[in-house]
Amino acid sequence: MTRSVFVINAGSSSLKYQLVDVDSGRALAGGLIERIGETTGEAKHEAPGIETVVERRMISDHEHAFGWLLQQFDRHGPSLDGAQLLGVGHRVVQGGARFDRAVRIDEDVQQQIEDLAPLAPLHNPANLQGIRSARATFPGYPHVAVFDTAFHLTIPPAAHRYAIDARVAAEHRIRKYGFHGTSHQFVSRRLAELLGRPLDEVNSIVLHLGNGASATAVRGGRSIETSMGMTPLAGLVMGSRSGDIDPGVIFHLHRMAGLSVDEIDTLLNKRSGLLGLTGTGDMRDVLQAADAGIERAVEALEIVGHRLRGTVGAYLAHLGRTDAIAFTAGIGENAARVREVALAGLEGLGIVLDPERNAGRGERRISADGSAIEVWVVPTNEELEIARQVADLVG
């Protein structure tokens, strides 16, 4: 008998869903509805054993999107009735200093997610729209919010506070929240399993490298430091985001280049990172260009590698003793060359890759046998992690 959770990730104009079998971890169905509210939306529904449905049509709002997806389950399957639905899990980006774990959604929780909107103006309102529509669509089921930030609430003040005016920070809730928490939690837990050791004895560094990228230092299953900050702009070099940069650059750009704050925001969030350095934000293209000897792609990889090495070094210091490093997400799982530059020259710190293992595929150890710190590729699965947290809470 299946026990399943319906997992929802709602953006301002998109809706991603997955029906997850919590016990096997398998996706029973999934889909993506894009350009909601525009005249030409696109909707996709897929499941093992059925032909993928793709429709181009106008989808006016999130409620309409849910109507569409219910129809697909009805028409093409799988049957939601047969899926033994335990509840609905919602990815919520910003849980602030309040939510340190998944929580059952009620009016009060919705209000709190709304109160946190100033800290995630692009995400929380959209997540909330998804929650409202989903509660109308699946009225009989428990709904659970799973926060991107929750896993990082164990980060101590020494690491989550910025060195700014303490009253200003308190008034405007300025601190490091961190993101990708669901992924870091999933991967660090899986890593402990793979090492065959109890979670609370394993110290690890998780490098989640996707379009967004972040690193987390995990001590005994708890996040103690992460590279994103109050917003997802800080830290590593990303697809289109700069990651860390001297804040003085912003003042300089404002004064000398005459850019407005909004323009600089767009510059650093949307036109920087790989995109700003090379003209493409897609790592596959950057790697291809680097292989072809294109200078700016080669240099971009060096910048990416330098930033990663510095972060790994910093986290080795924060952890004191590190058992393993895990790479995950689109780049982390698939780009051997990035993993190589990320750890190049760290042999003296006990980190030695095995080139052949690094060139392989799938979940595996990629460090050499003599490496004091093991290195692994661990595919992430945020939907499964959300489903499990929902099941734990309501199952």
Place this chain on the structure above:
Amino acid sequence: MTRSVFVINAGSSSLKYQLVDVDSGRALAGGLIERIGETTGEAKHEAPGIETVVERRMISDHEHAFGWLLQQFDRHGPSLDGAQLLGVGHRVVQGGARFDRAVRIDEDVQQQIEDLAPLAPLHNPANLQGIRSARATFPGYPHVAVFDTAFHLTIPPAAHRYAIDARVAAEHRIRKYGFHGTSHQFVSRRLAELLGRPLDEVNSIVLHLGNGASATAVRGGRSIETSMGMTPLAGLVMGSRSGDIDPGVIFHLHRMAGLSVDEIDTLLNKRSGLLGLTGTGDMRDVLQAADAGIERAVEALEIVGHRLRGTVGAYLAHLGRTDAIAFTAGIGENAARVREVALAGLEGLGIVLDPERNAGRGERRISADGSAIEVWVVPTNEELEIARQVADLVG
């Protein structure tokens, strides 16, 4: 016979000078003129064997300040004629991507320092005023510019480039320049002497912790990474500067707190760091408060320590193999507690302090005998470094 250099550090409303015996390294005289241009200036002149002169009086401009100091040498000594002056050394903050070493000043160099003013709007124009006045005051001598940034020009692109739009960066000369270079150079060189090894074989981390603070990774006498950025705002927690912070915080403060760019600039540069966290920017007061158990001072020290440990870890990674770490400047030389928190928990990385040595005074090793990486306190002497570079160039 003495060979001396007159060293000048000109701020917009201040003038610091020192007459340095380049061979012995001793200061033959020194002074500080403050609040130039205001109605109540203050001027001090001191030298071994003479009573310190302190005058409160109006000093209208830098030329006037030079007039005053010449008078003091005339009246109270020491005699400038007897000092066998080789030349005059000027501290210049921003040398851009152009000046990788000290350079003899001519009209062309002055023009280039002026062209770099947009990158150091508070400093280069003042440095230039000092240069102009000094050339008028000491017309017969070679004048040399010694740049805070020069030592860091060896930092490779992977470390000095930000991950932003490459054209914007090129157009506005946005990159990491780094500062305190004269100090980092002096200390890393002295450290190699103390280790009894050739400079080009020593890898070190220098922690310059004063009101401004920066860390540098030095490989074989060359800077390969530093914590300050395009401006001196980036990196470590400082007296009144935040150091690193999620750039997204700036956008948030602008939108949510309604602060202007100038106000945020002031907040991060003048009201942050120790001052913002505790109410005082002076580390002595913070340490006293922490000893008295005042919570916000204890927490500030933890934030300072966390940032330092992360930086040390990052530089261990960048260096691959590290021989020694040196603490310098006001805090680095004098605050045993800060050195302790900076390296706490790094035993696993081969760094072990000896508490008794750490509690001592003066230039010395403070690591335990078994520490794989040696740790030293090395008092900095930027005036002497400037004097030596002048002597090397013109002597």
